[in-house]
Amino acid sequence: MRKVLVIGSGGRCDAICQKLKESDKVDMLFAAPGNPGMSRYGVSIPIKVDEIEKLVNFAKKEEIDLTIVGPEASLALGIVDAFKKEGLRIFGPTKAATMIESSKSFAKDLMKKYHIPTANYETFSDYSKALEYVKNGSFPVVLKYDGLAAGKGVVVCKDLLEADETLKDMLIDDHFGHGKVVIEEYLEGPEFSYMCFVNNDKVYPMLPAQDHKRAFDNDEGLNTGGMGAYTGLSFLTKEDEEYAYNEIMVKTAKAMVNEGVPFVGVLYGGLMKTKNGIKVIEFNARFGDPETEVVLPCLISDIYDVFCAIIDGKAPELLWDRRPTLGVVLASKGYPGDYEKGYPIFIPTFDDGYVFHMGTAIKNDTLVTAGGRVLMVVSKGYTLEEAYDNAYNMVKEIKCDNLFYRHDIGAKSLKG
Ligand code: AMP
Ligand code: GLY
Numbered sequence: 295m296r297k298v299l300v301i302g303s304g305g306r307c308d309a310i311c312q313k314l315k316e317s318d319k320v321d322m323l324f325a326a327p328g329n330p331g332m333s334r335y336g337v338s339i340p341i342k343v344d345e346i347e348k349l350v351n352f353a354k355k356e357e358i359d360l361t362i363v364g365p366e367a368s369l370a371l372g373i374v375d376a377f378k379k380e381g382l383r384i385f386g387p388t389k390a391a392t393m394i395e396s397s398k399s400f401a402k403d404l405m406k407k408y409h410i411p412t413a414n415y416e417t418f419s420d421y422s423k424a425l426e427y428v429k430n431g432s433f434p435v436v437l438k439y440d441g442l443a444a445g446k447g448v449v450v451c452k453d454l455l456e457a458d459e460t461l462k463d464m465l466i467d468d469h470f471g472h473g474k475v476v477i478e479e480y481l482e483g484p485e486f487s488y489m490c491f492v493n494n495d496k497v498y499p500m501l502p503a504q505d506h507k508r509a510f511d512n513d514e515g516l517n518t519g520g521m522g523a524y525t526g527l528s529f530l531t532k533e534d535e536e537y538a539y540n541e542i543m544v545k546t547a548k549a550m551v552n553e554g555v556p557f558v559g560v561l562y563g564g565l566m567k568t569k570n571g572i573k574v575i576e577f578n579a580r581f582g583d584p585e586t587e588v589v590l591p592c593l594i595s596d597i598y599d600v601f602c603a604i605i606d607g608k609a610p611e612l613l614w615d616r617r618p619t620l621g622v623v624l625a626s627k628g629y630p631g632d633y634e635k636g637y638p639i640f641i642p643t644f645d646d647g648y649v650f651h652m653g654t655a656i657k658n659d660t661l662v663t664a665g666g667r668v669l670m671v672v673s674k675g676y677t678l679e680e681a682y683d684n685a686y687n688m689v690k691e692i693k694c695d696n697l698f699y700r701h702d703i704g705a706k707s708l709k710g
Pocket of ligand 2: 581583585
């Protein structure tokens with residue numbers, strides 16, 4: 295009896311569970327804390343992602359064969375180190391290697407040292423010195439709080455006034471906690487997410503995907519956790535992909551080995567295709583959300599075998615269905631600001647495609663909204679246009695009084 299535990303509760307974990315359930319090597323699937331979507335494939339365990347000791351104890355008691363970590367919060371708390379200490383098999387980077395995501399200055403210094411292309415930058419902990427630097431530079435300028443800030447620690451400032459306010463916020467008021475600020479050159483171009491399975495210096499790429507961070511159509515509104523994603527990026531050439539693989543992902547994996555913080559897990563490159571070539575915007579130490587919900591449905595190979603191969607330092611078999619896959623996030627009205635919860639949701643049975651749960655709950659036997667991002671509807675097509683039509687046709691069939699979504703997922707790669 296082979297048991298697998300997935301840590302997390304969002305759409306990313308639902309997608310990982312869905313893929314694991316396709317494997318005939320997985321007999322029992324647990325998710326902690328899980329969500330109603332995952333209950334289609336396994337059992338939700340009421341342990342939170344930051345309760346590391348409880349998770350270790352659960353894995354020991356249930357004799358879990360393999361644990362997969364979704365969120366950065368668990369990784370940054372050292373869940374992988376804690377599991378390994380007990381001899382438990384777990385997929386993800388150590389606390390030290392997670393620094394590639396949790397510390398912007400670590401990531402930037404690594405890139406500088408190993409000539410990995412990224413925006414020019416300086417790091418400051420002193421407000422006056424930071425302000426002086428900004429005054430002598432050009433606008434817009436990008437200010438990044440040096441620590442995990444759930445995507446909210448990055449501010450693109452259009453002028454000195456805004457930059458000054460942001461620096462005060464980050465360095466004097468310690469809005470995000472006490473720390474440093476990375477001040478970065480502003481880059482322009484389409485962004486894409488390039489996730490790779492990594493074991494030390496061995497790097498195995500997944501399909502590139504594009505996220506949609508702003509709340510509304512035409513990239514308007516506030517930054518969110520991601521309002522949709524797709525594979526089949528028309529602006530990315532084979533050469534671009536090779537460059538990103540060799541010059542960014544492989545170089546970074548090797549650099550981490552060299553620095554004594556070898557990486558095992560999913561290394562996520564948040565990359566931008568600028569007019570001066572592809573550059574790194576950020577690294578994450580885990581599967582991206584919502585990219586995972588469109589990338590994993592393209593994986594033909596057995597994902598359980600892939601995880602085991604990576605942990606064991608062997609080359610995994612990675613076969614991909616290259617049909618474009620597109621996913622639309624349905625979010626609670628008001629998100630990413632305040633929103634209400636508890637609205638009933640009706641999801642019909644679809645012959646094709648996927649509906650991943652991001653923020654749902656069961657109340658009095660009814661599925662209800664329970665988060666900012668609620669569902670992600672994913673479909674494939676032989677063209678991106680077809681994937682778009684299929685996904686949006688499904689979206690129209692889902693009934694709920696308090697959801698909104700973007701209508702232009704995939705726009706940067708769609709014709710016309
Ligand atoms: P990050 O958390 O570092 O990925 O930043 C969040 C978002 O801010 C990115 O997805 C970009 O859209 C934007 N951003 C970050 N750094 C830069 C930069 N140097 N130039 C332009 N936009 C940036
Ligand atoms: N989609 C961006 C992230 O996972 O951080």
